Amino acid sequence: MFDLESTTKDCQKTLDELERVRIEDDGVVSGENVLEELSADSRAHAVRCLDCRAAVEQFAEARNLLQPLTQMQAEPGPWFVTRVMAAIEAREREEEREGVWANVRRLAPRLVALCTLLLVLGSTWAMRVRQTEKQQTVMAPYEALFEPGPGAPLNDDVMIGASSNEVRQ
Amino acid sequence: MAKPASQEPGRKSRVEDDRELVRRAQKDDKAAFEELVKRHQSRVFAVAGGILRNREDVEDIGQQVFLKAYFSLKRFDQRAAFSTWLYKITVNECWDLLRKRKVRPLVFEAEFSDEQARQYDGMEEKADGVPDVSERMALRQEVEELMECLEERDRMMLVMKEVQGFSVEEIAEILDINGNTVKVRLFRARQRITERVKRRNAAGV
Numbered sequence: 001m002f003d004l005e006s007t008t009k010d011c012q013k014t015l016d017e018l019e020r021v022r023i024e025d026d027g028v029v030s031g032e033n034v035l036e037e038l039s040a041d042s043r044a045h046a047v048r049c050l051d052c053r054a055a056v057e058q059f060a061e062a063r064n065l066l067q068p069l070t071q072m073q074a075e076p077g078p079w080f081v082t083r084v085m086a087a088i089e090a091r092e093r094e095e096e097r098e099g100v101w102a103n104v105r106r107l108a109p110r111l112v113a114l115c116t117l118l119l120v121l122g123s124t125w126a127m128r129v130r131q132t133e134k135q136q137t138v139m140a141p142y143e144a145l146f147e148p149g150p151g152a153p154l155n156d157d158v159m160i161g162a163s164s165n166e167v168r169q
Numbered sequence: 170m171a172k173p174a175s176q177e178p179g180r181k182s183r184v185e186d187d188r189e190l191v192r193r194a195q196k197d198d199k200a201a202f203e204e205l206v207k208r209h210q211s212r213v214f215a216v217a218g219g220i221l222r223n224r225e226d227v228e229d230i231g232q233q234v235f236l237k238a239y240f241s242l243k244r245f246d247q248r249a250a251f252s253t254w255l256y257k258i259t260v261n262e263c264w265d266l267l268r269k270r271k272v273r274p275l276v277f278e279a280e281f282s283d284e285q286a287r288q289y290d291g292m293e294e295k296a297d298g299v300p301d302v303s304e305r306m307a308l309r310q311e312v313e314e315l316m317e318c319l320e321e322r323d324r325m326m327l328v329m330k331e332v333q334g335f336s337v338e339e340i341a342e343i344l345d346i347n348g349n350t351v352k353v354r355l356f357r358a359r360q361r362i363t364e365r366v367k368r369r370n371a372a373g374v
Contacts, residue, residue, distance in 0.1 A: 019330075019337050019352055055356065062359040065315060065366065066331040068308040073332070074218035074227045076210045084206050084235045085199065091236060 007051075014042040014052045018059055026071075028064050031057040183208075187251040195242055202242070206235050209252060212333075213259050219328035220263040222313065230266060234259045249342065256343045260325070267321070315362050315369075323358040330355055 007015070021037040023029050034056050035043050046052040187208070193201035213234050217227045237258055238245075245254060316324045326344070329335045337355070341348040 015352065015356065019355065022334070055359075058359045058363045061363045061366070062327070063331055065312055065362060066327065068305060068312055069219075069328065069332045072305055072309055074214045074224055076214050076231060077228070080210055080228070080231065081203060081206050084232055085203055087232055087236055088199075088202075088239050091240070 010041075010045045011049060011052055014038065014045050014049070015055060017042045018055060021059070023063070026067070028067070029060050031060045034060045184250050184252075188247055191242065191245065191247060191251050194239075195245075202239055205238075205251065209255055210235075212252065213255060215333045216256050216259045216329065217263055219333055220260070220325050221266065226266065230259065230262050233262055237262070253339065253342050256339075257345075260343055315365055318361055318365050319358050323354050323361075326351060326355055327358045327362075 017038050018034070021034055023033060023037065025033075031053070035046060038046060038056075046056050187205065190201045190205050190208075194205060210231065213231050214227055217230045217234070221227050221230065234255065238255055241258075245251070316327070319327065322344070326340055329340050329343075330337070335343070337348050337351045341351045344351070
């Protein structure tokens with residue numbers, strides 16, 4: 001078997017040329033056909049060098065083996081371009097929609113923090129109001145003894161009323 | 170058969186046309202991108218087909234490749250040819266798919282859709298002496314089985330070189346490896362499959 005590590009310059013040149021060989025013929029090719037595609041120097045070398053000759057034969061054989069694949073290459077359907085362009089537009093629409101939601105998602109932590117703060121402040125305020133009301137209702141019975149009920153005339157009004165009656169009499 | 174860009178006449182002007190189309194597509198010109206899809210769809214299919222072998226997978230990957238290309242186009246600096254960049258995406262997408270599945274598809278029944286089988290049937294009517302679909306599929310299966318002895322990467326290189334007509338330099342660029350490595354691996358891959366054929370023939374299989 002060809003040892004690539006111990007190739008000579010001529011072998012290297014032949015192998016390099018071999019990689020550039022292109023045979024457009026769809027039929028079976030022989031090593032001879034491949035040799036014809038090489039430069040005169042490389043051809044002469046390949047005829048002398050057994051390893052290079054073997055490489056040329058392998059090249060032809062591999063090419064012939066793979067030939068059936070060239071006749072069965074996948075081809076895009078007639079609607080492929082339309083499908084691609086439709087998919088692009090659909091993706092763009094989706095990204096636009098997602099853009100709105102992305103903004104919402106981006107602002108979400110701030111909104112949550114703001115709502116939490118408002119909730120805390122609101123509940124603190126509500127609790128204070130409730131506590132104040134509670135304190136007032138606890139103190140009410142004692143104070144009510146000394147305070148007039150709703151709608152009761154003030155003492156001063158009673159006094160003024162009494163004095164005006166006296167004047168009239 | 171799809172040939173690589175380097176094999177076609179007027180490659181330079183084609184690359185220049187691609188550059189202009191890419192520039193326009195980068196400015197959100199969808200018609201320009203559509204033109205790029207039309208130009209490169211066959212080659213993308215050829216590359217993906219060489220790796221995946223399953224028609225449906227090739228279609229899906231083809232679409233995915235162009236979607237990815239479209240949405241990454243603004244980051245593409247045009248230092249490499251658009252085609253090379255596109256084939257790189259194709260190869261990577263195929264590898265990702267194979268990695269996800271972790272197995273190489275060996276079943277060939279689903280290889281061709283009914284529509285494609287009909288297309289090939291039609292071809293058979295036109296060209297006498299060409300083997301029919303089942304014969305071709307059997308041949309292909311035989312070749313694929315022969316290549317089983319190769320590493321996936323070597324198999325892919327060999328298909329790219331011998332079937333799709335890429336040059337060593339193009340393969341090296343697409344696969345991000347040294348040109349000499351490509352040559353050595355191609356050489357060894359050929360050696361391995363021809364040895365296998367010899368062993369098979371000797372065993373009378």
